[in-house]
Amino acid sequence: MSAAAAHWARLQEGRGIPAAILAQAPADPWGFDPAAFRAPAVAQDTPSRAAALELLGAGGTVLDVGCGGGDAAFALAARATHVTGVDAQQDMLDLFAADAIARGIPHRTVLGAWPGSAAAAGPADVVVSHLVLHNVVDLPPFVSALTAAARRGVVVEMLCEHPMAWLDPLWERFHGLHRPPPATDADALAVLRECGIEPTVTSWERSARPPADPEWVARRLCLAAERVPEVAAALPGLPRPNRVATLTWTV
Template sequence: MDAERLAARWRERLESWAIPEAIMAKAPVDPWGHSPERFATRTDRALAEPDDGPTVTRLAEALSGKGSDKGPGKGTLLDVGAGSGAASLPLREHIGHLYAVDTSAPMLEDLTARADKLGVPVTTVAGRWPDVADDVPVADVAIAAHVVYNVPDLAAFLRALDRRTQGRVVLELPHRHPMSWLTPLWQHFHGVDRPVRPVAEDCVALAAALGYPVRVEEREAPLERFTSLEELAASACRRICLDPSMADEVAATVLELGMWPMPRDRWTTVWWE
C-alpha cells in the first residue's frame, strides 16, 4: 500500500477514537487533556532512574557521534512534543543544544527551568508540529516520544521531522493506542466498544512507505502506568467522562474486571538515518 493510502488509513483509524457526542457533552472535564503535574512526575522519574532502553541508546549514540561547537561529543537535539523533557533531559551529557517544541507553554516553562538547573542550553517553541517546523533550525538528531497517536496527518508530521534533522530521527510510541487500557471500562459504564487500531505497526508501515529506512526495536515499558489503584481510578474517571465522585466505584470495577495490577505496556522505538 502506498504512503497516501496508509496516511489516510491512519487518519481514519485515529478519528474512530472520537468520543460519542452524547457522552462528551456530559464530561465534567476535558477527557483528552493532559496534566502538567503528571508529565513533571514522569520527567522526575526519568531523571532519577536512568534508562538503558533502545530509545535512549539510539539517541545517545547519535548525539555523541555528531559533535558540535557546543562541546566535544555533543550534538543538537530536536524534541517534538517535549512536554517537560522526559525524553530529552536524561540525555543532558550528550546535548549541545536542545530545541523543544510543544503545544503547552506551561510544560515548556517547566522544561526550561529543569534544563537551566541541569546546564542544558535550550530554545523552546510553543506550537503544533509541523506548523512550527520552520521556527527551529535543522538539528543533528530528533526525538518524538509518545506523540504520534495525537497526530492525524502523520505523513506531514514525519516528513517535517526528517526535513529538520540532518542525522537520526527517533520515535517512541506504545504498541497500542495509549487509551486502549480503558476499553473494558468504556464497555462497563457506557456500553461503548473502543477501536483497536491504529497500532505501532501502522506507524512503521507509513514511515517505510515514505521512503525512510526504518529500524524497529520493542520492549516492555520501564515504568508502571499508575503507582496506585486510586491514581488509576482518578485518571479513568476523567478519560471516560465520569464524575470524579465515582472514583471508588471505578476502582471496585477495575478489581472486579481483573484490571489491577495493570500489566506494563509494550513500547516501540522506530528510527532511521
C-alpha cells in the same frame, strides 16, 4: 492519501470521544498534568536513549517534539550541546525550561503543534519524539517534518498500541461505547514505509507503571467525581500496555 496513511487516520479518528459524551464531561478529558511528565533525575537506559546517543556521537543539538517535561531530551544531557522543546501546552514548556535551567542545559522552547511549529523550531542534529505518534491523525506530514528537521537522524518512541486502548472495556461498561481496534506500531511502520522511510525497529518492554489514579481515569472517561469509586472498583485486572517500539532512521 495513501492506503496505509488512510488506515492509520481511520483508526486514530476512531479513538475520538462522541460529541454527546464529551458534552456531558465535567472536566476536560484531554488535558495533561505537567507534574506527571517531569523528567527523572537519572535517565533510564532504554533503546530509544541508546539510539539517540549513537546519533549524537561526541555531541550535538537535540529537538524534542511533543517534549512534555523533557524526558527524551534530558536523557541525552551528557552529550546535548543545546535542546529545543516543542509542545502544544505552555505549562509543559514552562516545566521543560525550568528543568533545563536547573540542569544547566542551554535550551529554547517553541509553543505549537507539530508540524505547524517546525519552521519556528528550526533544525537540530537529532530529532526525538516520544509517545506522541498516537496523538497524530495525519501521520505523513508529521514524520516528514521530523525528517526535514534532522541533520543526522530521528528517534521516535511509541507504545505498540494506543496508550488509552486499555480503557476500552471501561468505555463499554460506563457508556456502552464499543471502541474499534487501536492503531499499532505496525500501522505506523507501514505509513513510514509509504513515506520512503525504512527505520530500524527495536521492540522492548518498559518497566511496569504504578496503578492508574481512579480520578484521572474517571476524567478520561468523562465521568463525574461521584463515579470515581465505581471506576476504582473496575480497574483491577485491566492490563496497561508496556510494550514499546523505538523507530530510528538516519538522514
